[in-house]
Amino acid sequence: MHTILPFLLAMIAVIVLLNMWAAKLKIAYPILLVIGGLLISFIPGLPKVKIDPDLIFFIFLPPLLSDAAWSISFKEMKKWWRIIGSFAFLVVFFTALSVAIVTNHFIPGFTIALGFLLGGIVSPPDAVSTGAITKFVKIPKSTSAILEGESLLNDASSLIIFRFALVAVGTGQFIWQQATLNFLWMVIGGVGIGLLLGWIFVQAHKRLPTDAPSDIALTIIEPYLMYWIAEQAHSSGVLAVVSGGLFMSARRMLFLSSTSRIQAFSVWQSFIFILNGIVFLIIGLELPEITDGLHSKGIPLSTAIGYGLLVTGILIAARIISSYAALVATLIFRPSVAPAASSQRMRLTMPLLLGWTGMRGVVSLAAALAIPVTLDNGTAFPSRDLILFITFVVILLTLLVQGLTLPYFIRRTSAFGEIFNQESEESARQKMKQGIKQHAYQFLKNKYDNELNGHAGMEKFLKHMEEKAKATDDSWMNEKTKTIFIELLESQRQYLSELNKDVSINEELIRQQLYQIDLEEERLKML
Known part of the structure; x- marks a missing residue:
């Protein structure tokens, strides 16, 4: 040995x-x-x-x-x-x-x-x-x-x-x-x-x-x-x-x-x-x-x-x-x-x-x-x-x-x-990201319309989603908004699962985005 x-x-x-x-x-x-x-x-x-x-x-x-x-x-x-x-x-x-x-x-x-x-x-x-x-x-x-x-x-x-x-x-x-x-x-x-x-x-x-x-x-x-x-x-x-x-x-x-x-x-x-x-x-x-x-x-x-x-x-x-x-x-x-x-x-x-x-x-x-x-x-x-x-x-x-x-x-x-006549990877990735942004906004608008209006934290999160910039101040996050955001991330996963049924979408791109969502959820849990 x-x-x-x-x-x-x-x-x-x-x-x-x-x-x-x-x-x-x-x-x-x-x-x-x-x-x-x-x-x-x-x-x-x-x-x-x-x-x-x-x-x-x-x-x-x-x-x-x-x-x-x-x-x-x-x-x-x-x-x-x-x-x-x-x-x-x-x-x-x-x-x-x-x-x-x-x-x-x-x-x-x-x-x-x-x-x-x-x-x-x-x-x-x-x-x-x-x-x-x-x-x-x-x-x-x-x-x-x-x-x-x-x-x-x-x-x-x-x-x-x-x-x-x-x-x-x-x-x-x-x-x-x-x-x-x-x-x-x-x-x-x-x-x-x-x-x-x-x-x-x-x-x-x-x-x-x-x-x-x-x-x-x-x-x-x-x-x-x-x-x-x-x-x-x-x-x-x-x-x-x-x-x-x-x-x-x-x-x-x-x-x-x-x-x-x-x-x-x-x-x-x-x-x-x-x-x-x-x-x-x-x-x-x-x-x-x-x-x-x-x-x-x-x-x-x-x-x-x-x-x-x-x-x-x-x-x-x-x-x-x-x-x-x-x-x-x-x-x-x-x-x-x-x-x-x-x-x-x-x-x-x-x-x-x-x-x-x-x-x-x-x-x-x-x-x-x-x-x-x-x-x-x-x-x-x-x-x-x-x-x-x-x-x-x-x-x-x-x-x-x-x-x-x-x-x-x-x-x-x-x-x-x-x-293999298929859509370019970069084009497909951009289309998928745009779809996720639109889905996230509609999800929050439809389910949390009252909380969305005039809520500085929600507006800040949406800006983060749009610009992909890291938030420098986490004081706006409370248990209520954290629960909403984690629910939003789960909704995005379901959206990507449905999107994956489209045979023209590369599944590797879907998995990469799901991994990004997992990372985002872990970041939220640490706040």
Whole structure:
């Protein structure tokens, strides 16, 4: 413990320093973390980082998935569900199948089951990497929603493939009828358990006398409970966390106070940042041990690197082919929902850019590390070290090659800006703010007309609302006006909730404004 604790603290310090350096260089921090972990691994005397394969999913996946479910716009997911659904399920299966066929043909001793296992591991793109990379270039929120929604759902589909392939490798057989029933139960049971637990947790927050610290503690515990209970029922823990997280996210205004929401935002941001940083560092730190395993199996490093390059090429090609296939299918069968573009060139550029966003990361590493060291009969798991090495090469190459070139491609083309024909973000923000001001005035005028007339405090507050200036004198505030103002803020939240039903309004703008209202309510409570 005295050896590991300083090492863990040093890891967090390295994560923070590398993140600051990445921000200065304007590149995605996962890229520097992977390279940093690789360089650190060569320092002599460092303790080896070893994580129990049975715990790797349980430690990292639930909070990461929950955070993604709370962050994503469900409205945008519904708007682009065809693209998200095809990439999250059809493309994942096509990618895993392509990897299985090619690796079975080119890698000696690699069975179809092992190929599907590897395909399930490396098929899901990583939302964290994509988000970190696109942070430095402007892309429409709808595009971000497609990438985030795909990453949220394809984690579940790829891990289902991974689980069935793991069973096939261990037992040497695959029974389609049983697999179909198991698949249906994993999907239906996982979603059902997640929704049920999400409802229970919402009721617990509403009915128990919780404060902000206890609310935040519960939000950290809840995804772990969803995952664990679903896994105990032999359904999909990933789908349970995703469905439960989406259910609770849509109702956050109903069961969390403004204090809990504001404090939880900062706590979760730091928590997820540290988890992601540790995982990306582990990717680099694990490489020397993986290469030692290859040497012990007599596999030359150059040969293993060649296999990694082969699989990376398959992944990139499969995603780009799938992107164009999805566009063609949409134009043929559902032309009314095809993305509008100002030119044919712009329409053809969109699938290429979507296909180039397939960086791999956290989920792929977690799945690879979760492969058991031995089978149930005690024999070594076949090709485990090779699968781990190929996964590492795929993550490293997609982060470096696609991650470093994607911002350049987006800047060189205006395809994203022209394909998604939507109102500019600044214009939408100004319209929303003007609507809130008008709503606030009408609310006070209609409900508190007597108090409004001639009341210096109310007039001062309205001036504050109009000019967005901080009040320098709080003596005008009494309990009566404070109650009215907090009621006004709640009315604004209801107005924004109704406004969010408009599919043309960006939900991220709504959330930003709701956060501002929460801050205003906290300020009022302090007066």
